[in-house]
Amino acid sequence: MAYDNNKPFEEKRNFEERRNTESLFSKRIKAGKRRTYFFDVRETRGSDYFITITESKKRFNDDGYDRHKMFIYKEDFNKFLAALTETIDFVKTDLMPDFDFDAFNHDDQDEFQPREFAEVENGNAVVAEAAAETLSTATSETVSFDVAADDTDVDAWKI
Structure with missing residues (x-):
């Protein structure tokens, strides 16, 4: 039993x-x-x-x-x-064969990392790091990269 x-x-x-x-x-x-x-x-x-x-x-x-x-x-x-x-x-x-299900695979990112703010300008995304108030030696940095025409590489930026 x-x-x-x-x-x-x-x-x-x-x-x-x-x-x-x-x-x-x-x-x-x-x-x-x-x-x-x-x-x-x-x-x-x-x-x-x-x-x-x-x-x-x-x-x-x-x-x-x-x-x-x-x-x-x-x-x-x-x-x-x-x-x-x-x-x-x-x-x-x-x-739903045309729906991009991979576009929603980034949900856990905000839970473990500081939020980053992004804006899109002329096909390029400009990403600025979150405010560095909590970091004593942090410097502000801007990173630019090309946005792919399709969303097939969404997971490439996920850690």
């Missing part, structure tokens, strides 16, 4: 507290201004692992959040991944 009823009560309680608060792995995806997705790996009582996918949406009318959670267990990983991949491929190739 997956549950071990012979464990002392304190050990069971500690596992329950840890299981509800700890993730062994976590990945956050910001999706627009109001939505965030969380992918977490958690442990079961039987020392198995499962994935939770949580969508968190900020409510318009108050300061709260709506959360929706899915649990994906190890026996369903391959089926889930295959169905998700097939569904995304269908949208990308059959429904």
